[in-house]
Amino acid sequence: MTSEPFGDLIDRCRAAEEDLVRRWRADVAASLRGRVSEIELDKELREILDALLSAVSASDGADTRSSAYGEVRALLVDLSRARALQGFSPRETAISVFALKKAVRDSVGVGPEFVAFSDVIDELGLFTFETYAKAREEVITNQAEQLLELATPVVKLWQGVVALPLVGTLDSARAQVVMEKLLQTLVDTGSEYAIIDITGVPAVDTQVAQHLLKTIVAARLMGAECIISGIRPQIAQTIVALGIEFGDIATKATLADALLLALGRIGVDVTAEMTKRGL
Amino acid sequence: MERLPILKIGQMLLVSIQVDLRDDMVVALQEDLADRIVETGARGVVIDITALDIVDSFTGRMLATMAALSRVLDADTVVVGMRPAVAITLVELGLSLDGIKTALDVERGMRLLSLAGGTAR
Amino acid sequence: MTAQELPISGDADVVRVRQAVRAAAVEAKLSLVDQTKLVTAASELARNTLTYGGGGGALVEQVQNGLRKGVKAVFHDKGPGIADVAQALTDGFTSGSGMGLGLGGARRLVDEFAIDTAPGDGTTVTVVKWAR
Numbered sequence: 262m263t264s265e266p267f268g269d270l271i272d273r274c275r276a277a278e279e280d281l282v283r284r285w286r287a288d289v290a291a292s293l294r295g296r297v298s299e300i301e302l303d304k305e306l307r308e309i310l311d312a313l314l315s316a317v318s319a320s321d322g323a324d325t326r327s328s329a330y331g332e333v334r335a336l337l338v339d340l341s342r343a344r345a346l347q348g349f350s351p352r353e354t355a356i357s358v359f360a361l362k363k364a365v366r367d368s369v370g371v372g373p374e375f376v377a378f379s380d381v382i383d384e385l386g387l388f389t390f391e392t393y394a395k396a397r398e399e400v401i402t403n404q405a406e407q408l409l410e411l412a413t414p415v416v417k418l419w420q421g422v423v424a425l426p427l428v429g430t431l432d433s434a435r436a437q438v439v440m441e442k443l444l445q446t447l448v449d450t451g452s453e454y455a456i457i458d459i460t461g462v463p464a465v466d467t468q469v470a471q472h473l474l475k476t477i478v479a480a481r482l483m484g485a486e487c488i489i490s491g492i493r494p495q496i497a498q499t500i501v502a503l504g505i506e507f508g509d510i511a512t513k514a515t516l517a518d519a520l521l522l523a524l525g526r527i528g529v530d531v532t533a534e535m536t537k538r539g540l
Numbered sequence: 541m542e543r544l545p546i547l548k549i550g551q552m553l554l555v556s557i558q559v560d561l562r563d564d565m566v567v568a569l570q571e572d573l574a575d576r577i578v579e580t581g582a583r584g585v586v587i588d589i590t591a592l593d594i595v596d597s598f599t600g601r602m603l604a605t606m607a608a609l610s611r612v613l614d615a616d617t618v619v620v621g622m623r624p625a626v627a628i629t630l631v632e633l634g635l636s637l638d639g640i641k642t643a644l645d646v647e648r649g650m651r652l653l654s655l656a657g658g659t660a661r
Numbered sequence: 662m663t664a665q666e667l668p669i670s671g672d673a674d675v676v677r678v679r680q681a682v683r684a685a686a687v688e689a690k691l692s693l694v695d696q697t698k699l700v701t702a703a704s705e706l707a708r709n710t711l712t713y714g715g716g717g718g719a720l721v722e723q724v725q726n727g728l729r730k731g732v733k734a735v736f737h738d739k740g741p742g743i744a745d746v747a748q749a750l751t752d753g754f755t756s757g758s759g760m761g762l763g764l765g766g767a768r769r770l771v772d773e774f775a776i777d778t779a780p781g782d783g784t785t786v787t788v789v790k791w792a793r
Contacts, residue, residue, distance in 0.1 A: 398728055434793075441694055444624035451644055478636055479627035484620060484643035560680070562672040563708070594679065594697055596704040597763055625697035632698060633766040634752055 268374040285364035325384040345396035358386040415446040422454045428461035436472035454523040460491030470505045490519035556588040566602045584653035590621030600635040620649035664722035678707040689730040699790040702767040706736040714738025731791035739783040
């Protein structure tokens, strides 16, 4: 008695496989509206059906988390991840599994063993949904990270001088990304001066100011100096009101002044450079 | 016990740490360095930590002590090559290594020492 | 990765604990900075176990919370314990020769920090760092 709760349902499904897959595919294809090719779908569903039928007969009535269902679960992970990445809705994804119920009912008929089979499908449908949600979450996390990266360009202004023009609100997470990226750029470009321009930052709170200070101290530990430029009057007032010590950190009103300061410390003769470059 | 090599380059000493630091190696380095400064009359010390993937408070304290020690022996110390992740962690840990000179790499560290007059005299 | 129990009875063991924590942090996909913070915290705590606890062990394992992966490290010793935990966590406080940043510093470098100790009853410090 390998598959008692399912009676001879598995055998009947195997016998009617062609008809079953055709009905199942038709239902799934209708919901996906042609965004997955029939051939691809046919292959996908056949693989799942085959693995599922083998799993059900081998599982001895064990639940879908048992190792007998390993292959089915792996196939469903592939399917739901692919659907999530292609932008299909949860409903469109889950229907690929749930539609099998109707296909079996229509093509093999409903007997008492259908209940057990239906339970298995429900479990696998939920599993598909969970995997889908997980994949979507990953997509969102990745996008958020990419956005952070895009929002923090570090540009090289001169041999040995990089600038980080900050635009928009700085929250703690972004400040951390900014800090890491700036310090890495110092190493990559061998720059001893970094200008952090905060002209485009509307407000600075204690946390953000702390992050800035930590970045500057970390840069010093690495052997580089930071200059802060573009501190607007309101921000200057906040900094003083919050009692944040900027100590001996160089600050300049504009990015241009900061660049001049850095060039001066490196020992660049601007006039001579202009002549050299024919400007 | 494995000891860290101290190289003499001109008027300077170079310590390039290339292995996972054990505390006893750090203590031994501190002693060896003081001996070598006196022995060679070196005016500058470059400690290269490019290969170190962490600096904890013990190692941090060792760096500070070695800098202070060499200052007493009339030599300047520059710590070079600290990785960004290590620097961020040290700041979070609360260690700012005040009074220690730093540079991005060995070359810049040596230039810093010669500008400070460590080798000119 | 399964949990890994490492003994701490000498300087070389502190290095081995750091390496094990690093490997677990890489596997849990912690960012480079987070790896560094966790390994540094582990180094401080392993040294405490050795210096103040008279030796002990560390249990290093990967943990998971929903999608997030992380690394948990438990440092335990059967040493004299800590009478005043609040004081021990204060920066600058030290009963040994360190900078007094060990315990408090380690706490700042991790996401979760728990200490279980009583005088004469040993010390167990548990830290967790999560992937961002």
